[in-house]
Amino acid sequence: MASASSHGARTGESGTHRYSAPPMELILAAKPWTYWMAPVMTLAAVLGLIGIIIGYLVKVVAAKYPKT
Helix, strand or coil: CCCHHHHCCCCCCCCCCCCCCCCHHHHHHHHHHHHHHHHHHHHHHHHHHHHHHHHHHHHHHHHHCCCC
């Protein structure tokens, strides 16, 4: 059987890939990006949910009880 080091474990041998951190500008831009994006996505999700509920009521429930 082969040892764990021969199956891709990072042992510091030559040929292994080191992790490089993203640039600091990208890290600093992540928080403001999330702050303005989160309310927009939340609003879209809430409006989508309301639209699904209204669509269900109009197409399914109203069809069961037609106006006379």
